[in-house]
Each structure stands twice: as C-alpha cells, then as structure tokens.
Amino acid sequence: MRILCIGDVVSRIGRDMLFKYVDDLKYGTNIDLVIANAENSNHGRGMTRRGYDEMKSAGVDLFTLGNHTWGAKDIIDILDSEDDVIRPLNFPGAVPGRGIAVVNTASGIPVGVVNLIGQTNMAPCNSPFEAAQRAVKELSEKVRIIIVDFHAEVTSEKVAMGYFLDGKVSAVFGTHTHIQTSDSKILPNGTGYITDLGMTGPADSILGMNKNIIIKRFLTGMPQKFEIAGGKGQFCGCVFTIDEETGRCTNTERLLIYE
Ligand SMILES: [Fe+2]
Numbered sequence: 141m142r143i144l145c146i147g148d149v150v151s152r153i154g155r156d157m158l159f160k161y162v163d164d165l166k167y168g169t170n171i172d173l174v175i176a177n178a179e180n181s182n183h184g185r186g187m188t189r190r191g192y193d194e195m196k197s198a199g200v201d202l203f204t205l206g207n208h209t210w211g212a213k214d215i216i217d218i219l220d221s222e223d224d225v226i227r228p229l230n231f232p233g234a235v236p237g238r239g240i241a242v243v244n245t246a247s248g249i250p251v252g253v254v255n256l257i258g259q260t261n262m263a264p265c266n267s268p269f270e271a272a273q274r275a276v277k278e279l280s281e282k283v284r285i286i287i288v289d290f291h292a293e294v295t296s297e298k299v300a301m302g303y304f305l306d307g308k309v310s311a312v313f314g315t316h317t318h319i320q321t322s323d324s325k326i327l328p329n330g331t332g333y334i335t336d337l338g339m340t341g342p343a344d345s346i347l348g349m350n351k352n353i354i355i356k357r358f359l360t361g362m363p364q365k366f367e368i369a370g371g372k373g374q375f376c377g378c379v380f381t382i383d384e385e386t387g388r389c390t391n392t393e394r395l396l397i398y399e
C-alpha cells in the first residue's frame with residue numbers, strides 16, 4: 141500500500157496545488173490513501189467548511205491539524221460532523237473532535253491515523269509520548285497499519301518520537317516547520333520516518349508569509365501584520381510504501397515540486 145502524506149497546506153495557493161498534483165499522483169503512481177495537514181489551509185489560519193469541501197474534491201482522504209486548529213470557527217462544526225478530520229490527540233482539557241481516526245482505503249484495508257502535537261516551544265499540552273503509547277495500544281487491536289502526524293517545532297522531539305514508535309507504527313511524519321527535511325528513511329524496526337514534510341503553499345515566501353514583511357520584522361524588531369504570500373506554489377510531501385501483511389514500511393519517497 142502506498143500512502144501520500146502532504147505537508148501543511150497554506151492558503152488558496154496551497155489548495156490549488158492539491159488540485160494540480162493529488163489526482164495525478166493518486167492515479168498515476170497508485171496511491172491508496174492521501175493524508176494532508178490542513179492547519180493553515182484557510183489563508184494561513186485553521187480550516188473552513190469551504191476549504192474542507194475543496195480539498196476533499198481535490199482527492200484528500202483524511203486531514204490532520206496542529207497549533208492552528210482553532211484558527212477558523214468552522215472547525216468546531218467540521219470536527220463534530222466529519223470523521224475524516226482529526227486534531228492533536230494530546231491537546232489539554234476537554235476540546236471538540238478526536239485525535240485518532242480509522243479510514244478504509246478503496247480496497248477496504250483499514251488504516252489508523254493519529255495526530256499529535258509537540259511540547260517544546262509550543263503551547264502547553266499533554267505528553268505526546270504518553271498519548272502515542274495509548275493510541276497505539278487502542279489502534280493495534282483494530283488495524284495493522286498506523287500512521288502518525290507529529291506536529292512539532294524541534295527536530296530532537298520529532299526524531300525521539302520516530303524512535304519511540306519504531307516497530308509499533310508504519311510511519312511517523314513531522315509537520316509544522318514548513319521546511320522539508322531530507323532525512324526520510326526506514327528506522328531499524330521498520331517504521332517509515334521524516335522529520336518534516338514541508339509546506340504546500342506559496343513558494344516565494346517565508347514559511348508561507350509575505351517575505352518583505354517578515355524581513356522588516358527581523359530588521360526592526362517591530363511587530364508587523366503578517367500577510368500570506370502570493371505567486372507560484374510548491375507541493376511538499378512523502379509517499380510511504382507499507383507492506384500490508386506486516387505493517388512495516390518498505391520505501392519512502394520525498395516529494396518537493398515547484399510549480
Ligand atoms: Fe503549519
């Protein structure tokens with residue numbers, strides 16, 4: 141089975157990139173399941189109903205989120221009504237939605253997906269490691285293939301999660317930094333891993349934002365109103381090939397496509 145995981149979709153430009161590439165990849169390279177991180181799909185902040193509908197029609201099967209989960213108010217209704225959108229499992233307190241989903245591929249194979257958020261340089265949350273352990277225990281009774289989106293800032297925490305879950309899940313991919321790392325690999329016990337998928341959004345930008353505004357902020361230290369960048373897009377992701385019998389990853393392919 142081949143699972144395409146797409147890094148943080150940013151704004152209209154990111155959503156357009158899904159229309160340009162997901163179908164071709166899905167049918168041209170035999171992808172069985174498409175997972176996308178949608179935390180910035182609404183103009184950089186959160187996800188709207190319209191964005192959800194668009195990205196579904198572009199071919200995404202399941203959405204994960206992150207620290208921008210609550211950035212657009214539609215998300216409350218979306219989390220209530222849709223089974224294919226999950227938010228970080230280890231958010232503190234009683235919040236809407238779920239952090240775990242089981243989706244069936246077109247050929248009827250169930251895949252468990254877990255969304256976690258990091259603790260280092262992020263807002264307070266419960267331990268992602270303890271949450272991962274509980275999620276794996278729960279899902280292992282139902283599915284052979286488990287995919288984890290770990291939405292975190294620092295590389296050390298992400299690599300630690302990869303090794304912590306090595307041999308227990310099929311793949312761990314990182315999101316949030318918007319810069320793709322070149323370390324996609326198979327860990328010693330068979331888990332596919334990449335520290336960050338990168339961003340699907342405006343290519344000529346600083347993490348999706350207008351570059352001049354961010355540079356001005358660094359030059360002056362004065363607060364600036366962020367704006368989403370325009371221009372051409374980029375598509376970032378990774379395809380994990382998973383052995384359906386064992387649940388082990390057999391190949392990883394990084395994707396970074398400039399328009
Ligand atoms: Fe993001």
Ligand SMILES: [Fe+2]
Nearest residue numbers: 206207208316
């Ligand atoms: Fe984020």
